[in-house]
Amino acid sequence: LQRLAALRAGKLYTRLPSDSFREVWQDAAIQPTYEQWRTLLAMESKAVAGRNSDRDLSILLGDSLSLWYPVDRLKPSQLWLNQGISGDTTWNILARLPDLANTRPSEIYVMAGVNDLKMGASDTEIVWNIQRIITQLQAMHPNAKIIVQSILPTRSPRIPNEQIAGINQQLKMIAQRSGASYLDLFSEFVDYDGQILSKYTTDGIHLSAQGYATWQSVFEEANSRVATSN
Incomplete structure (x- = not known):
């Protein structure tokens, strides 16, 4: 609201x-319901598409982890469009991609898969859908940099962290093969037992303020490396 x-x-x-x-x-x-969220995000995309701005546009695309990314931790020199919806899956994100067609992003950060795992989706299904997301975004926005972010570890008994780690290895490979970038958040969030560090989560899946601070740090380090290499 x-x-x-x-x-x-x-x-x-x-x-x-x-x-x-x-x-x-x-x-x-x-x-708000899921459909109300989707309508709102489509309206925000349309508003951004029709706006002239001298700032580069970056898009966060994903589920509740992206949705609740704090505004004050976003790089202020860029224009940000948050396209995260609580509970979203890779299938739903694929269905929402046309809403971004008229935007002109320089970067698109993708994080998805944990809700698929909660619903029993297979590794193959998740990886294939992320591949399709990359392919469609590249066709839609050929000049944008696509950044695939790893699925984070959890403390949920329903979601094996070994499975997440295996999927992340596949996501890294398809990102590199597709000409996208891969951002490894998993390694920064995992503890010695293979779970998300307790200080980084509020309930075993969602992030605490400290968790978002660490995510921001990884963002900034990755951007710094890119700037240095250029």
């Missing part, structure tokens, strides 16, 4: 302080 209020005011929420339109959220009686 905060984001919708910002959009109606002609603003993008990623360019506003985190407490903007807080009274709208406080007065909300129910949480």
Whole structure:
């Protein structure tokens, strides 16, 4: 609701302080449905597509981990479009890609797969869908840099971390083979038992403030390496 209020005011929420339109959220009686989220994100994409800006556009594409990425941890010199939806799967993200067709991003950060695993999807299905996401984004935005981020470890007994590690190895290979980049977050978040470090999570899957701070650090280190190599 905060984001919708910002959009109606002609603003993008990623360019506003985190407490903007807080009274709208406080007065909300129910949480938006998935379809309402998708509609809102499509509206934000359309708004960005129709806006002239001298800032490079970066897109976060994924599930709740991307959705709740703190605005104040996004690089301020860039324009950010957050396209994360809670509970989203690789299948749903594929269905949403046309909503990004008219945007002109310089970078697209993709993170998905943990919800697929919760629903019992196979490794092959997840990797194949990520490959399709990369291929479609490259066709849609040939000048954009596609960054595939690893699936994070969890503390959920329903999601084997050994399986996540195996999928990540495959994601790294398909990213390299496709001309995309791969960002290894798993190694920064995993403990000696193969689970996500407890300080980085609120419930075994979702991230704490410290978790997002570490994600930001990995972002910045990766961008610094790219800048140095150029």
